[in-house]
Amino acid sequence: MKTITEQIFSYAQLTPDKIAISDGKRSVSYAELALNVLYAKNILVKNCKLKKGDCVIIASAKELEFVSVYFACHLCGAIALPIDPETNEKRLSVICEKTNPKIVIGLNRQLEYSCLSYEKFVKKETDACEINSLISQVKYPSLDDIADIIFTTGTTGVPKGVTLTQKNIAAAALNINAFIKNTSDDVEMLALPVSHS
Numbered sequence: 001m002k003t004i005t006e007q008i009f010s011y012a013q014l015t016p017d018k019i020a021i022s023d024g025k026r027s028v029s030y031a032e033l034a035l036n037v038l039y040a041k042n043i044l045v046k047n048c049k050l051k052k053g054d055c056v057i058i059a060s061a062k063e064l065e066f067v068s069v070y071f072a073c074h075l076c077g078a079i080a081l082p083i084d085p086e087t088n089e090k091r092l093s094v095i096c097e098k099t100n101p102k103i104v105i106g107l108n109r110q111l112e113y114s115c116l117s118y119e120k121f122v123k124k125e126t127d128a129c130e131i132n133s134l135i136s137q138v139k140y141p142s143l144d145d146i147a148d149i150i151f152t153t154g155t156t157g158v159p160k161g162v163t164l165t166q167k168n169i170a171a172a173a174l175n176i177n178a179f180i181k182n183t184s185d186d187v188e189m190l191a192l193p194v195s196h197s
Helices: 004-014 030-046 065-076 089-099 128-135 166-180
Strands: 019-022 027-029 055-059 079-083 103-105 114-116 146-151 161-165
Touching: 004 030, 004 065, 004 128, 004 166, 019 030, 027 030, 030 065, 030 128, 055 065, 055 089, 065 079, 079 089, 089 146, 089 161, 146 166, 161 166
Parallel strands: 055 079, 055 103, 079 146, 103 114
Antiparallel strands: 019 027, 146 161
């Protein structure tokens, strides 16, 4: 079994021009997605000093950049905490207290944590020509690495963090695709915010 990140990079090599994600206005090929992930990883490591085990809150409803930043966190060995940008202050406070995030991305609020907008992660130009040589240098996370912490809604009390490993996420995707009988020709539409589990 491969991590989802490694699977994306494999698709970038096998089918670089195939559309990976689209928001109806913009589309990103697998090669562009892989390059965007590497670009975001570079910013997270060099500018934000992100390292393995650091927590990163990533708020998003439908931003395409969320996908790049999310998988870049995984390449850094960081733990992604996807949340809805409309998360209320009480819930956000609990999440911050429990995880002590190194940075918060995509949230337009005053917080005591370092906050970045998605604009920092938008690559102006993408050159997919050298994708194979770049991918050959990528070190992927281990299947046993913690990938995400997803917080429950807190309807029965304080929100609780559910830890997911890279293997949990890869197995879930594999099981869902097998059950639905998705093929590489299928296109899936996401109605919920991309930060949803």
